[in-house]
Amino acid sequence: MxxxxxxxxxxxxxxxxxxxxxxxxxxxxxxxxxxxxxxxxVGAFGRAQAEGSKLFETLVKEGLSVEQLTRKVxxxxxxxxxxxxxSTVGQARERASDTWDRLEKVFEERVQRALRRLEVPSREDLxxxxxxVDSLNGELxxxxxxxxxxxxxxxxxxxxxxxxxxxxxxxxRARKAAK
Numbered sequence: 001m002x003x004x005x006x007x008x009x010x011x012x013x014x015x016x017x018x019x020x021x022x023x024x025x026x027x028x029x030x031x032x033x034x035x036x037x038x039x040x041x042v043g044a045f046g047r048a049q050a051e052g053s054k055l056f057e058t059l060v061k062e063g064l065s066v067e068q069l070t071r072k073v074x075x076x077x078x079x080x081x082x083x084x085x086x087s088t089v090g091q092a093r094e095r096a097s098d099t100w101d102r103l104e105k106v107f108e109e110r111v112q113r114a115l116r117r118l119e120v121p122s123r124e125d126l127x128x129x130x131x132x133v134d135s136l137n138g139e140l141x142x143x144x145x146x147x148x149x150x151x152x153x154x155x156x157x158x159x160x161x162x163x164x165x166x167x168x169x170x171x172x173r174a175r176k177a178a179k
Contacts, residue, residue, distance in 0.1 A: 115122070121129070
């Protein structure tokens with residue numbers, strides 16, 4: 001075994017000058033490659049500085065054209081969407097108006113029915129009653145020469161909406177007077 005160690009040492013020392021020369025060449029090549037990479041980077045940086053402003057201006061011009069195109073496309077779509085929304089809103093308004101009108105009619109009819117059940121006289125009933133009172137006053141004047149007629153108070157009463165509690169007894173009297 002000692003012989004093997006001696007022979008291994010002899011072969012390594014014999015190749016040692018060869019390995020050193022190889023390592024020096026490799027080191028020199030790596031240094032030269034690193035120098036070339038460094039010089040290439042410096043050259044690229046110089047070129048980027050020189051051509052960078054031109055490239056920047058070109059990119060700005062392309063960006064403007066893309067933005068204008070986008071605005072045109074978006075503007076057309078916005079107009080179409082706006083028209084569609086306005087149309088839908090118009091239809092909804094019409095439907096709401098129609099529904100509101102129907103609701104109003106139903107409400108008015110129900111109120112009229114309730115007033116009839118409570119025997120509240122209508123405008124026509126009050127007008128007929130006023131006309132009857134005026135004719136009776138005229139007859140009384142003929143018979144007894146009574147005071148001047150009070151048509152203005154009677155007309156004001158006809159235009160006012162009567163209260164439900166006060167008007168109900170008047171309608172019963174009007175029915176009794178009509179009989």
